[in-house]
Amino acid sequence: MTVSIATPSAQPLHAEPRPTTFPLDQWYVAALGWELKDKPIGRTLLNKSVVLFRTADGQVAALENRCCHRALPLSDGTLEPRGIRCGYHGLLFDGQGKCIEIPGQDKIPSKALVPAWHVRERDRIVWMWFGSEAHPEPTHEPPTYEFHSNGEYVYDGDVYHYDAPWQLIHDNLMDLSHLGYVHLRTIGGNASIHMNAQMKVEQEGDTVRVIRHMPGSEPPPTYVAAYPFKGKADRWQQIEFMVNHLRIWTGAVDAGTDSLDDPSRGGFHMRGFHGITPETETTCHYFWSIATNPQQDHEAVKAKVVEQTAMTFEEDKVVIESQYRNLCQFGERSMIDIHVDAGANRARRVIQRLCQAPG
Structure with a gap:
């Protein structure tokens, strides 16, 4: 697994160029x-x-x-x-x-x-x-994130510091099959259903999208605490990777009541923003927010969803930092891929190509 690739440096307005290992511009x-x-x-x-x-x-x-x-x-x-x-x-x-x-x-x-x-x-x-040496001035505007400003959602978030390279977090977020094993107390659910979810991986330019559907699932604890499900639920997970952040749209509707292909479907929604910014080659910052659409008791539901989301990220942090310590201990040992790695591997190829591109 490659955790760093050399490329030209980012620059402040008045600074001299220095080497870095991350995509620029x-x-x-x-x-x-x-x-x-x-x-x-x-x-x-x-x-x-x-x-x-x-x-x-x-x-x-x-x-x-x-x-x-x-x-x-x-x-x-x-x-x-x-x-x-x-x-x-x-x-x-x-x-x-x-x-x-x-x-x-x-x-x-x-x-x-x-x-x-x-x-x-x-x-x-x-x-x-x-920016690179060729583009010290911005060539485009930063992304918008309408779920913080359109009034349809309530949200909050926080920042974590990781003693692990940024791409290990990409790997984690692009593969939500781990929810059934790592997050049993919150957003997990049946591990077998997660591992066998209907999955589609798409790519458009530098954007990689993973779509997973889990019809007929038992809603996990976070969902039950936030929404009045009548029984089983049809769940979805949509992960969108971009170089500088990921967007994860998850949620569920009562089983059989709405199409998971309908972009305006109802039910319980969680919109996650994940800004993963390298600190160094071996550490990073994780800026996150979670937005949700309560049907009632807006502040209470928001507080519950944020609390449960923070718990899941703390669980992920333990796993990822432990994983990285083991990677360091065992060195360049080969690892196998399984079916759930398709999205993460595409994201890594995007990063690798951008790091190798001239500035």
Whole structure:
């Protein structure tokens, strides 16, 4: 299993190019909008140390996490109406990385700058551009995610840090057959039904889609807690992989009441956003949200679904980090593929091709 592939570097607006191992000319998730409040956040993304914060007008800024005076992380500083102030000697930087104040000194050197990154917030997801040497400026806008803003769903989410490479999480999310074994207390259900689900794998460009149908299933605990099923349910799982995030639409209707091919079908829905952003070659950040469509008791159902979803991700985290430790221990040992690996293998081929493509 390949966990890293060399490719040219992402660059901030003023930085020199450096090698990296990830696809470039992409928007990657840097934060969830509700994380950025009254304090800066320091985070390493694609091997770049970044500080994220909101300016006084509510815009998100992303700067290199290093004061140009004596190199203290700017994330150790404080936010003020005009920008971020270094916690060592008080230099004040605006959202573009320009020093606008040096305490006790009127003249500000022209080199008093901190590299700034292109960043956008859409539907409460903060995206950061990692361009190649050929494309340091964004060539397109970041994705939208309407389930955070269309009013039809309630949602919440969180961030996890993984001591494992990002593609192991892709593998996990592209293959939901593991639910019957890893998530028995929450969204699992009958393991045999999961392993034998009707599955279709599609690909369009760099997008890979896995569609799984499980008619006549017993609804798992999370579903029963959130929706008044009358008995057995027809379940679906639709996973959509893109380089910078995955979308997973799961849910169920009472058995025999609605077509699982109808995009406007009713029943219980869970819309998962999964922004998997590398930190380094061997660690990553997992930004997630879950949106659902309660029929009643909206806040109570949302709280239950979010709680149960967090439990499933914590279960996945234990498995994936343990898997990676074993991969490191055993080294380059061959592994077999089985039928449920088709989607994950396609996703890996997309990443490999993009890493090898010229910038």
